[in-house]
Amino acid sequence: xxxxxxxxxxxxxxxxxxxxxxxxxxxxxxxxxxxxxxxxxxxxxxxxxxxxxxxxxxxxxxxxxxxxxxxxxxxxxxxxxxxxxxxxxxxxxxxxxxxxxxxxxxxxxxxxxxxxxxxxxxxxxxxxxxxxxxxxxxxxxxxxxxxxxxxxxxxxxxxxxxxxxxxxxxxxxxxxxxxxxxxxxxxxxxxxxxxxxxxxxxxxxxxxxxxxxxxxxxxxxxxxxxxxxxxxxxxxxxxxxxxxxxxxxxxxxxxxxxxxxxxxxxxxxxxxxxxxxxxxxxxxxxxxxxxxxxxxxxxxxxx
Numbered sequence: 001x002x003x004x005x006x007x008x009x010x011x012x013x014x015x016x017x018x019x020x021x022x023x024x025x026x027x028x029x030x031x032x033x034x035x036x037x038x039x040x041x042x043x044x045x046x047x048x049x050x051x052x053x054x055x056x057x058x059x060x061x062x063x064x065x066x067x068x069x070x071x072x073x074x075x076x077x078x079x080x081x082x083x084x085x086x087x088x089x090x091x092x093x094x095x096x097x098x099x100x101x102x103x104x105x106x107x108x109x110x111x112x113x114x115x116x117x118x119x120x121x122x123x124x125x126x127x128x129x130x131x132x133x134x135x136x137x138x139x140x141x142x143x144x145x146x147x148x149x150x151x152x153x154x155x156x157x158x159x160x161x162x163x164x165x166x167x168x169x170x171x172x173x174x175x176x177x178x179x180x181x182x183x184x185x186x187x188x189x190x191x192x193x194x195x196x197x198x199x200x201x202x203x204x205x206x207x208x209x210x211x212x213x214x215x216x217x218x219x220x221x222x223x224x225x226x227x228x229x230x231x232x233x234x235x236x237x238x239x240x241x242x243x244x245x246x247x248x249x250x251x252x253x254x255x256x257x258x259x260x261x262x263x264x265x266x267x268x269x270x271x272x273x274x275x276x277x278x279x280x281x282x283x284x285x286x287x288x289x290x291x292x293x294x295x296x297x298x299x300x301x302x303x
Contacts, residue, residue: 062087219245
């Protein structure tokens, strides 16, 4: 990603970076809808999403999340009917298998929920399951959920380690709540008519829907635009053309909200495309307060 640093230095002062670091959302106050433990999950952003959508002149016909991952934002939109429908897009084969099974497969959610609730998780059973060869989509979905729940930070990318000690020495059982997972999956299935899942390229979905004025986009790509490049170790598909993504966002007729690392490279792209930015607080998995950038055309709703 090449950025004209001279122009950046001249223009950065023109776009306000609002510091909202004092307001950190208590994620325990937000309904947990997703079956995933997802690195970079956006539970903390849910109250902001509600604010954003409430500020729009009308309820969106479609809410599109081109990089869905754990999809907590889209699920919240669907459950709370903040848009007529939510479209989840994901290219990662493992994550996609879960959403295909829950959303797109007849009786898939029921099968997956029951498979989880009846599985006896031990280091041995987990190893046997995860070392078995590729299977049909439903089995792949089950393997993915197990791997996600027992991996450090829920990371599915190659090289991710498995929990050894976990909470109170529980090891891989630390994040394994079969009845809770079963309920979340069945709850999602109960509103399936409000959700559509697409396995594919988020860029292409933006291109196909950018010209509709009643479609909004929540764009949360892997964080690889800055020198930190955290997404390179967290996600299988971490390579993203951020310059092109900002260009596409500029073509969206409806509204959009982007989230990014607070980095000079990202602010420079926002300046180049004349987007507004707001610096907001979040709490990471270690309960440390960090800042992220919200990016959009009009962020006056951020209070």
